[in-house]
Amino acid sequence: MTAPKSRGTKSKRDKRRLHIVLKKPNLVKCQKCGKLIQSHVVCSFCGYYKGRKIIDVLKKKDRKKREEEEKKKKDKDKGKDKKKVENKKKEIVELKKTAKK
């Protein structure tokens, strides 16, 4: 394998990397809602592209809300189960106390 004869200079390295830059995305105003969106892409705010409705954004939002509510319900149910177990334990302890007397 061939190897470079000598190490390159910082100047050469930096000049080579001069063009390695992140470009700004080409943003365009949405025809429907006027928000800045990527060109040639369906608007993620209203779901329209070229005046036609492509995505039902509200449905997706509703689904997210529904999923959150279901999660909350599950957590509540878990809490109820724990309370039930604790109540049963208390009852058992009280029964033992009464039995000793």
Ligand SMILES: [Zn+2]
């Ligand atoms: Zn839009």
